[in-house]
Amino acid sequence: MIQPGARNSEFLDLDDDSLYHLGLKKTPELLNQLREIFGDVKYVCMGGSPDRAMTFGNKAAEELGISTPEGGVQTIGKTERCNMCQVGPILSISHGMGMPSLSIFLHEVTKLLEYAGCTDVKFIRIGTSGGLGVKGGTVVVTEDAINAKLEPTHTKTMLGQDYTYPTQLDRQLARDLLDARGVEKAVMGNTMGTDDFYEGQGRRDGALKPPYTREDRMAFLHKAHDEAGVRNIEMESTEFAAFCNRAGIPAAIVCAALLNRLEGDQVKATPVELAQYSDNAQTVVINYIRQQLEQQQKVVEA
Amino acid sequence: MIQPGARNSEFLDLDDDSLYHLGLKKTPELLNQLREIFGDVKYVCMGGSPDRAMTFGNKAAEELGISTPEGGVQTIGKTERCNMCQVGPILSISHGMGMPSLSIFLHEVTKLLEYAGCTDVKFIRIGTSGGLGVKGGTVVVTEDAINAKLEPTHTKTMLGQDYTYPTQLDRQLARDLLDARGVEKAVMGNTMGTDDFYEGQGRRDGALKPPYTREDRMAFLHKAHDEAGVRNIEMESTEFAAFCNRAGIPAAIVCAALLNRLEGDQVKATPVELAQYSDNAQTVVINYIRQQLEQQQKVVEA
Numbered sequence: 001m002i003q004p005g006a007r008n009s010e011f012l013d014l015d016d017d018s019l020y021h022l023g024l025k026k027t028p029e030l031l032n033q034l035r036e037i038f039g040d041v042k043y044v045c046m047g048g049s050p051d052r053a054m055t056f057g058n059k060a061a062e063e064l065g066i067s068t069p070e071g072g073v074q075t076i077g078k079t080e081r082c083n084m085c086q087v088g089p090i091l092s093i094s095h096g097m098g099m100p101s102l103s104i105f106l107h108e109v110t111k112l113l114e115y116a117g118c119t120d121v122k123f124i125r126i127g128t129s130g131g132l133g134v135k136g137g138t139v140v141v142t143e144d145a146i147n148a149k150l151e152p153t154h155t156k157t158m159l160g161q162d163y164t165y166p167t168q169l170d171r172q173l174a175r176d177l178l179d180a181r182g183v184e185k186a187v188m189g190n191t192m193g194t195d196d197f198y199e200g201q202g203r204r205d206g207a208l209k210p211p212y213t214r215e216d217r218m219a220f221l222h223k224a225h226d227e228a229g230v231r232n233i234e235m236e237s238t239e240f241a242a243f244c245n246r247a248g249i250p251a252a253i254v255c256a257a258l259l260n261r262l263e264g265d266q267v268k269a270t271p272v273e274l275a276q277y278s279d280n281a282q283t284v285v286i287n288y289i290r291q292q293l294e295q296q297q298k299v300v301e302a
Numbered sequence: 303m304i305q306p307g308a309r310n311s312e313f314l315d316l317d318d319d320s321l322y323h324l325g326l327k328k329t330p331e332l333l334n335q336l337r338e339i340f341g342d343v344k345y346v347c348m349g350g351s352p353d354r355a356m357t358f359g360n361k362a363a364e365e366l367g368i369s370t371p372e373g374g375v376q377t378i379g380k381t382e383r384c385n386m387c388q389v390g391p392i393l394s395i396s397h398g399m400g401m402p403s404l405s406i407f408l409h410e411v412t413k414l415l416e417y418a419g420c421t422d423v424k425f426i427r428i429g430t431s432g433g434l435g436v437k438g439g440t441v442v443v444t445e446d447a448i449n450a451k452l453e454p455t456h457t458k459t460m461l462g463q464d465y466t467y468p469t470q471l472d473r474q475l476a477r478d479l480l481d482a483r484g485v486e487k488a489v490m491g492n493t494m495g496t497d498d499f500y501e502g503q504g505r506r507d508g509a510l511k512p513p514y515t516r517e518d519r520m521a522f523l524h525k526a527h528d529e530a531g532v533r534n535i536e537m538e539s540t541e542f543a544a545f546c547n548r549a550g551i552p553a554a555i556v557c558a559a560l561l562n563r564l565e566g567d568q569v570k571a572t573p574v575e576l577a578q579y580s581d582n583a584q585t586v587v588i589n590y591i592r593q594q595l596e597q598q599q600k601v602v603e604a
Contacts, residue, residue: 008511017507020569021499049382080351081399097383098402100497100537107500110509148459157450158501159514159522195402195497197323198409199460205319207412208548209310212461220461235402246510267322 001114001121003248012114019108023078026115037076038116042089043289044109046102047126048236050083053094056126056282057085063286064088064293090289095125099154099195099239106243122173123244123251126281128274129191129234130201131257132225136269137277139186139284141178142253143229144168145237148194150228154242167241170250177252180288183280189231191253192224193238201233203265221262232257256281303416303423305550314416321410325380328417339378340418344391345591346411348404349428350538352385355396358428358584359387365588366390366595392591397427401456401497401541408545424475425546425553428583430576431493431536432503433559434527438571439579441488441586443480444555445531446470447539450496452530456544469495469543472552479554482590485582491533493555494526495540503535505567523564534559558583 002008011017017026026034045056057073060066066088073085073092082105084093091113095105106123113121131138144152145167155164178188198206202217224230237253244251256277258267269277304310313319319328328336347358359375362368368390375387375394384407386395393415397407408425415423433440446454447469457466480490500508504519526532539555546553558579560569571579 002509006510008506008509010511011507012509018568018570051382080353096398096400096403097406098398098400100400100499100502101398101403103497103502104399104499107508107510114509149462156498156501157496158498158512159504159518160451161514163513194459195405196458196460197402197406200402200405200458202461204310205313206409207304207310207314207416208308208409208545209312210460211465212463216461243510266320268320 001118001249002110006246006248012111017111019112021081021104022084022108022112024112031115034112034116037086038091038113039118040089041086041091041113041116041118042121044091044093044113044121044123045126045285046093046095046105046123048095048097048128050079050094052278053083053092054085057087057092059282060090060092060286060289061087064290095236098235099193102236103239103243106240110247110249121249123249124285125236125240125253126285127234127236127253127255128258128278129232129255130259130261131232132221132230132261134187134231134257134260135185136257136259136273137185137280138257139181139183139280140191140232140255140257141174141186141188141284142169142191142237143174143188144190145241145253146190146192146228146230147238148192148200150192150224154238165242166245167238168245169241169252173250173252177254177284177288180291181284182287183283186284187231190229191237191255192230192233193236194233195235197235205265225262233261254281254284303420303551304412308548308550314413319413321414323383323406324386324410324414326414333417336414336418340388340393340415341420342391343388343393343415343418343420344423345393346415346423346425347392347394347428347587348397348407348425350397350399350430352381352396354580355385355394356387359389359394361584362392362394362588362591363389366592397538400537401495404538405541405545408542412549412551423551425551426587427538427542427555428587429536429538429555429557430560430580431534431557432561432563433534434523434532434563436489436533436559436562437487438559438561438575439487439582440559441483441485441582442493442534442557442559443476443488443490444471444493444539445476445490446492447543447555448492448494448530448532449540450494450502452494452526456540467544468547469540470547471543471554475552475554479556479586479590482593483586484589485585488586489533492531493539493557494532494535496535496537499537503563507567527564535563556583556586
């Protein structure tokens with residue numbers, strides 16, 4: 001699954017691995033079991049919230065006609081750090097908020113599916129975000145991930161040194177997702193990933209007096225929109241894109257905008273509206289997967 | 303609660319605030335209720351895991367003789383992004399993994415307690431970490447937080463610009479915590495905070511081939527230990543210290559080491575051992591709070 005040059009063979013070919021945050025292990029005895037459970041996974045769908053990972057699993061099962069145990073899909077592994085469930089070719093897992101938390105699950109899920117012998121897997125992040133020049137409820141499919149300095153790169157510090165990686169995503173996958181949509185409003189645009197929800201996104205409603213003015217805030221958000229093509233802001237996109245690029249895994253990001261950040265900082269939609277917004281992003285991804293499965297079915301029948 | 307120069311008065315003095323990730327609101331009607339519920343909080347105890355936030359609440363209640371509802375302490379607010387509960391003067395809340403996630407809860411909890419009119423509040427992070435030159439199970443009380451480049455600073459990008467803040471913690475509070483301990487092994491030392499669990503901490507057991515060798519890894523970890531006084535590595539310390547410094551809130555970090563990173567990368571302790579390690583860090587904090595409450599009682603009686 002990982003492209004040969006990027007695969008950490010020195011470690012992955014050893015007998016044992018503790019996928020600590022998933023609460024799963026690889027041992028010579030467990031390897032066949034991992035292959036049986038996870039071997040057919042083709043779509044890893046990741047989002048911040050543990051609840052939403054399960055909601056997505058159940059919605060996908062219902063809409064794709066995949067049977068589930070009574071009471072709905074079940075979690076796999078430990079639930080202290082994430083919720084993970086499997087529905088047919090879909091692995092649905094939560095990754096918490098922010099790139100550091102996401103990064104843990106990217107590594108561990110990739111190792112898990114590598115051990116399970118999976119092939120042709122796509123990673124799709126389904127999230128929530130602040131919109132930029134788009135209304136609350138709009139679904140944004142990411143073209144490129146852009147960092148907090150409006151560059152299409154992601155920098156990681158390892159052993160005291162900075163390493164910078166590109167953050168392009170799979171264009172065809174993004175177009176296919178946008179085409180599949182099934183929701184009222186969806187657009188394609190760049191997604192800015194930040195390491196902070198308040199000051200890192202130019203909000204002025206945090207606890208501390210920010211070191212920038214209202215005018216600085218508006219000027220930067222307009223620049224992000226007009227010059228960098230940013231249509232939404234969240235806290236995961238550049239890590240997600242950089243990791244998948246390195247691994248050679250086709251990847252896409254589909255986020256609901258909860259508000260238009262050009263108009264304010266506070267999330268004011270009602271819980272019912274917010275649930276609908278989240279559902280919009282999930283719908284786009286499920287419609288895409290349905291189309292893919294139908295196409296494969298046609299190929300098999302032909 | 304926030305020192306006057308750092309307080310975001312322009313926003314905090316408005317009537318309404320949606321503490322989005324806590325699922326709580328401030329309105330003129332709700333303000334008295336917030337004061338009644340949270341006004342007496344003196345210790346904010348934060349940790350990564352939602353389960354552990356509740357375990358800590360129940361343990362604190364039991365050990366400090368504070369009554370709880372049948373079935374144990376109850377969550378307050380929405381549980382999609384964190385678990386929060388209150389036990390006497392303690393607010394126990396989870397902050398997820400990594401600085402970006404932590405930062406959200408630092409802002410929202412600080413706003414909440416500011417609205418509630420709290421005074422003399424201390425923030426204590428209770429976490430897990432990789433030890434450096436210390437055995438699994440050791441509790442490390444942080445002297446200073448150190449970033450991934452071994453500097454005692456934390457840099458945040460806001461509107462495309464970098465801002466760097468100091469990361470010293472409250473020395474007296476750290477000493478008091480260490481004195482209070484009640485566990486077999488506790489040490490004081492610097493804590494390195496990174497934005498990544500795998501490559502950001504020099505691990506060699508991630509999915510991708512790391513751009514550094516085994517020798518690079520050992521050289522850096524030894525340098526961190528010998529020259530920078532690092533005794534453990536986690537993913538929150540510098541954001542936590544920088545925020546509390548800016549706000550003027552006395553703060554401390556108490557983490558259990560799950561393994562000695564000079565000896566390996568994988569967490570190999572059993573679930574029972576890991577629970578004990580976590581419990582060690584909680585015990586130190588509860589013993590400290592007990593001593594503080596007893597001292598106050600003596601002052602009242604005198």
